[in-house]
Amino acid sequence: MSIGNSPDGNDPDGTSPHDARPTIGQILQQARVAADLTVDEVSGSTRVRIPIVHAIEQDDFSRSGGDVYARGHIRMLAQAVGIDPAPLMERFDADHGGHPVPTPAAPLFEAERIRPERRRPNWTAAMVAAIVAVVGFVGFTAFNGTENNGKTKTAAEGPKPAKTNAKPTATKSADPKPVPSDSAIAAAPRDKVTVKLSAVDDKSWISAKAHNGKLLFDGLLLKGESKTFQDDEQIDLILGNAGATELFVNGKKVSDAFESGQVERLSYTQGDPEVG
Numbered sequence: 001m002s003i004g005n006s007p008d009g010n011d012p013d014g015t016s017p018h019d020a021r022p023t024i025g026q027i028l029q030q031a032r033v034a035a036d037l038t039v040d041e042v043s044g045s046t047r048v049r050i051p052i053v054h055a056i057e058q059d060d061f062s063r064s065g066g067d068v069y070a071r072g073h074i075r076m077l078a079q080a081v082g083i084d085p086a087p088l089m090e091r092f093d094a095d096h097g098g099h100p101v102p103t104p105a106a107p108l109f110e111a112e113r114i115r116p117e118r119r120r121p122n123w124t125a126a127m128v129a130a131i132v133a134v135v136g137f138v139g140f141t142a143f144n145g146t147e148n149n150g151k152t153k154t155a156a157e158g159p160k161p162a163k164t165n166a167k168p169t170a171t172k173s174a175d176p177k178p179v180p181s182d183s184a185i186a187a188a189p190r191d192k193v194t195v196k197l198s199a200v201d202d203k204s205w206i207s208a209k210a211h212n213g214k215l216l217f218d219g220l221l222l223k224g225e226s227k228t229f230q231d232d233e234q235i236d237l238i239l240g241n242a243g244a245t246e247l248f249v250n251g252k253k254v255s256d257a258f259e260s261g262q263v264e265r266l267s268y269t270q271g272d273p274e275v276g
Helices: 024-034 039-046 050-057 067-081 085-095 108-110 123-149 152-158 182-187
Strands: 193-199 204-210 215-221 228-230 232-241 245-249 264-268
Touching: 024 050, 024 085, 039 067, 050 067, 067 085, 123 193, 182 232, 193 204, 193 232, 193 264, 204 228, 215 228, 228 232
Parallel strands: none
Antiparallel strands: 193 228, 193 245, 204 215, 204 232, 232 264
């Protein structure tokens, strides 16, 4: 007799080698971990609900709704983690009294899956609404025709307007308001710095500050929008998409060729435009 072994060949704790085998749930859990899959991922690929996956990995098959559905869950989970489901199915049948006979009961196994329910159109309600609309239209038409026939022709025509020899006087249309153009900025005062920015080709993020660091504007200038800034000494600009903008400084257009997507930091003072 060897030390540490019982006379009947069992382990010291009384467990036989057959009982020491991993359970069905342990095999599925180990295979899922080896495949680097989470319970959520396995549930998503098999459409078996997460609580049922957890229960099966703990060898709790009561939430499957019966042996028939438990076998189906085991088969799908085994295929999802990349192992052969046949040995697990045989072991489940051996532990639960053999292969279960399927019954024509309600498909509980399918009910455990996550699938949307399609609603059928309510044709009866649509037909009733259409009939009501047709009847209402016919009744309204008949009532309106009866009311019009009861009126005299004189009443229908109404009194004739009196003739007049006065000639219609031509009304002078108001002069259209002038549309401000980019050249209007040329009237900017000479003792200040005036900068006008327009987003021509695309939107552009811009930031404008006065000489004392005061923030005049910081935000997005959408395509077609314009902003004008003025200061006594200096205006500092940051253009996030310089190629999409048109720039006027002290009434003169800045002709520098900025590129789309280019970020430009510019400073302007009194006098001619000068890139800082």
